[in-house]
Structures are given as C-alpha cells and as structure tokens.
Amino acid sequence: MQKQTSQQKDREHWGPGMGFLLATLGSAVGIGNVWRFSYVAGENGGGAFLLVYVVMVLLVGVPLLLGEFALGRSTQREGAAAMEMLAPDSRWRRVGLLGVFVASMILAYYAVIAGWVLKYFSLYLGGSAREFAVAGFAGGFRSFIAQPVEPLVWQLAVMALTVAVVAGGIERGIEAVSKLLMPALGLLLLALAVHSATLPGFQRGLAFLFSPDWTALTQPKVYLAALGQAFFSMGLAMGVMITYGSYLPTKRRLPGAVLTIALGDTLFAVTAGLIIFPAVFSFGLNPAQGPALAFVVLPEVFSQMPGGAWVGAAFFALLAIAALTSAVSLLEVPVAFAMQRFGWSRPLASLGFGSLIFALGIPASLGYGPWAGLTTTGGRGILDLMDFITADILLPLNGLLIALFLGWIWPRRDAMAASDLDNSLSGRLWHVSLRYAVPLLVTLVLVSGVWGA
Numbered sequence: 001m002q003k004q005t006s007q008q009k010d011r012e013h014w015g016p017g018m019g020f021l022l023a024t025l026g027s028a029v030g031i032g033n034v035w036r037f038s039y040v041a042g043e044n045g046g047g048a049f050l051l052v053y054v055v056m057v058l059l060v061g062v063p064l065l066l067g068e069f070a071l072g073r074s075t076q077r078e079g080a081a082a083m084e085m086l087a088p089d090s091r092w093r094r095v096g097l098l099g100v101f102v103a104s105m106i107l108a109y110y111a112v113i114a115g116w117v118l119k120y121f122s123l124y125l126g127g128s129a130r131e132f133a134v135a136g137f138a139g140g141f142r143s144f145i146a147q148p149v150e151p152l153v154w155q156l157a158v159m160a161l162t163v164a165v166v167a168g169g170i171e172r173g174i175e176a177v178s179k180l181l182m183p184a185l186g187l188l189l190l191a192l193a194v195h196s197a198t199l200p201g202f203q204r205g206l207a208f209l210f211s212p213d214w215t216a217l218t219q220p221k222v223y224l225a226a227l228g229q230a231f232f233s234m235g236l237a238m239g240v241m242i243t244y245g246s247y248l249p250t251k252r253r254l255p256g257a258v259l260t261i262a263l264g265d266t267l268f269a270v271t272a273g274l275i276i277f278p279a280v281f282s283f284g285l286n287p288a289q290g291p292a293l294a295f296v297v298l299p300e301v302f303s304q305m306p307g308g309a310w311v312g313a314a315f316f317a318l319l320a321i322a323a324l325t326s327a328v329s330l331l332e333v334p335v336a337f338a339m340q341r342f343g344w345s346r347p348l349a350s351l352g353f354g355s356l357i358f359a360l361g362i363p364a365s366l367g368y369g370p371w372a373g374l375t376t377t378g379g380r381g382i383l384d385l386m387d388f389i390t391a392d393i394l395l396p397l398n399g400l401l402i403a404l405f406l407g408w409i410w411p412r413r414d415a416m417a418a419s420d421l422d423n424s425l426s427g428r429l430w431h432v433s434l435r436y437a438v439p440l441l442v443t444l445v446l447v448s449g450v451w452g453a
C-alpha cells in the first residue's frame with residue numbers, strides 16, 4: 001500500500017473496484033470506434049489499414065498508454081502540471097498546454113458528430129426514421145447536416161450534457177453509467193455483427209476488412225492515418241490518460257489495465273467494421289465516402305431488419321452514451337488544467353471551457369451547410385480539416401513529445417517503478433520503446449505522411 005500524502009487526500013479519486021478501468025474504457029471507446037474507424041479504414045484500403053493499425057496500437061499505443069497512466073498516478077497531477085513537477089522551469093509544460101489545446105479542438109468537432117448521433121436516436125425513438133429517409137439515408141443525412149440551425153441545437157445538447165457531468169465531478173455519475181451501459185453496447189454490437197453475416201455483401205465486406213491489398217502498404221498516408229486513429233481511439237497523447245491516472249489513489253496493476261483497454265478498444269472497432277462493411281457492399285455504397293459512412297450505412301441496415309426501429313433506437317442511445325463518456329474525458333483535460341493552474345472551481349471551469357468549445361465547434365457544423373464552399377484543395381471540409389490536423393498531425397506530435405519526456409526526462413528508475421513493471425524484461429522493453437522505438441516510428445510516419453499528404 002502506498003502512503004497517502006495530504007496532497008493525495010485532497011484530490012478526487014476513483015472509487016474502489018472497477019471504476020478506473022471502466023472510466024478509461026469509457027474514454028477510449030467512443031464514436032471514434034464506430035464512426036471514425038470505419039470511414040478511415042474505408043478510405044485507406046480496409047485490410048491493409050487494419051494490419052497497420054494493430055501494429056501501431058501494439059508498438060506505439062500500448063507503451064504510451066502505460067507511460068501516461070504511470071506519470072499521472074505517480075505525480076497525482078494532470079498533464080501540464082505533472083511535467084512541470086518533474087522538469088521545473090522547463091519548456092515541457094508547453095507540451096501539457098498543447099494537450100489542453102488539442103483536447104479542446106477535438107471536443108469541438110466531436111460534439112458535432114455526437115449531436116448527429118443524438119438526432120438519430122430521437123428519429124428512431126419518435127418513429128420518424130422512415131420520413132427522414134424518403135430519399136434514402138444518404139439523402140436524408142445530407143439534407144439534415146446541411147441545415148444551418150438544427151445540427152447546432154444537437155451539438156449544444158451534447159455540450160450541455162458533457163458540462164453537467166464534468167461539473168458534477170467524474171466518479172459517481174460517469175462510473176455508474178459506464179458500468180451499466182458499456183457492456184450493453186458491446187452485446188448489441190455483437191448481435192448486429194451476427195446479423196451482418198446474413199447480408200449478401202458479407203463475403204465482400206469480410207474480404208475488404210481482412211484481406212490486405214498489399215499495394216496500399218506502399219502509401220505513406222495509410223501509416224499516418226493508422227497512427228492518428230490509434231492515438232484518437234485509445235485517447236492518447238493529450239493528457240487525458242495522465243489526468244485519469246492522476247485520480248488513482250493506490251497501487252493498481254497498470255499493465256493489466258493497459259492491455260484490457262488496448263484489446264477492448266480494438267475489438268470494438270473491428271466489430272463495428274464487421275457490421276458496416278458487409279452492409280456497404282450489400283447496399284452498393286462506396287466504402288471511401290468519408291465521415292458520413294456510419295450515418296448512412298447503419299440506418300440502411302436497420303431499415304431492412306425486422307424491428308429495426310427499436311434496434312436503431314437502442315444502438316444510437318448506446319452510441320450516444322459511448323460518445324458522452326469520451327466527451328467527458330476530453331473536457332476533463334482543460335477543466336483539470338484550469339482548476340490546478342488558475343484555481344477555478346470545477347463548475348466554473350466546466351461551464352467556461354464548455355461554452356468556448358461549443359463556439360469552436362460551430363464552424364465545423366456550418367461547414368456542411370452554409371459554409372460548404374470552404375474546402376481545401378484536397379476537398380476537405382472544415383470538420384474534416386480540423387480532424388486531420390488535430391488527430392493525424394497534432395496527436396502524433398504531442399505523443400512524440402510525451403514519449404521523449406517519459407523516456408529521457410523522467411529518471412529511468414522512477415519511471416520503471418511507477419509502471420509496475422520494474423526491472424523485469426517487459427519493463428526494460430517498455431523503457432527502450434519509449435526512448436527509441438516510439439519516437440523513431442512516430443517521427444518517420446509523421447514526416448513521410450505529411451510529405452505525401
């Protein structure tokens with residue numbers, strides 16, 4: 001048992017039992033697993049992408065996740081303050097600040113997508129999915145997101161819920177909700193995957209997801225996309241996991257939690273792919289159609305199923321909860337920062353940053369409607385561009401800096417003790433990967449990917 005210092009006693013902590021694991025799983029499993037994984041895999045060659053993705057999770061995601069947890073737990077501070085504590089008067093604090101900035105940017109557009117999820121939930125609940133899709137879900141979805149006001153209202157609802165949970169403290173509400181509903185989402189996902197095996201496009205969907213088109217492996221952008229998705233899906237490189245680790249009161253087996261999260265998060269995404277890709281081919285859709293993929297394909301599946309309206313309502317309700325537990329973790333980064341740094345109260349910090357982040361997300365939403373003309377030369381809209389810059393560029397960049405900090409600045413002996421691995425073979429491997437493998441791989445992927453983009 002670790003001795004509790006007075007600093008630790010004042011700090012909020014996870015409840016006993018599964019609270020920490022469920023909250024971190026809740027942060028990792030979100031619409032990123034369903035919405036982002038499927039469209040990014042669709043755009044990057046399917047099976048080849050999956051292969052590279054799994055390699056990135058194992059080589060980069062797992063060591064970094066363990067490092068973030070260990071750093072948070074041993075300093076009992078959120079990202080920026082944790083780095084400042086170990087390297088006072090240095091520039092490392094800015095790495096934490098970058099995390100605060102990137103978390104806010106990601107939440108800004110994440111809330112837009114989560115708003116779409118809420119809208120779909122209300123459609124199924126109100127029995128109006130059929131009207132919505134008179135011109136098919138592709139048409140219905142496109143005209144919904146093109147409206148100037150309605151998507152903003154749903155986005156506001158998401159932010160209001162997120163603020164309410166974070167303002168109320170994270171343990172009770174979010175822990176209880178995750179415990180009850182994450183298993184339900186998992187089961188429903190599994191049932192839908194079984195159903196997808198009955199679709200005529202199942203073989204092609206399976207082939208798309210599991211048989212790599214090796215030529216895709218020659219494209220640098222596939223590696224960049226896989227790395228960005230691994231960071232995004234595991235919730236890495238922004239201080240979320242440092243902050244969540246800092247609410248750990250005592251010794252807890254960190255390596256087990258890390259493997260559970262990596263495996264659970266990946267299985268979730270792959271199962272979502274097993275539902276989405278067979279349907280894509282069954283309905284003659286294009287797997288590379290971008291962010292709209294899940295919102296068009298899944299409703300088509302539901303509309304062909306007996307009792308599909310109920311399945312749709314249940315699915316989008318659970319997805320909304322998965323989104324909320326992730327959104328909460330994103331808001332927690334600036335909130336924990338403002339509390340520690342400026343001494344703001346939790347409710348003030350939540351409301352202040354929540355409002356700011358809502359405002360930041362408005363352009364992302366309008367980019368599908370009145371501002372649809374604003375695209376890059378590559379055809380990226382505002383949301384797509386925010387997503388690319390934050391997830392594919394800034395997350396790997398910040399992940400690189402965090403790995404360097406963990407591997408080179410944090411004294412080796414302290415880091416290894418904090419990881420629970422100590423001087424075992426896996427402990428030494430972990431430390432070597434933070435020192436050399438992660439920085440090298442991330443730099444390589446980042447440079448070649450940006451070059452080729």
Ligand code: TRP
Nearest residue numbers: 028030031032033232233235326
């Ligand atoms: N992992 C979540 C998802 O897949 C989103 C998320 C939560 C996230 N925390 C994060 C993304 C931290 C990047 C960084 O939906």
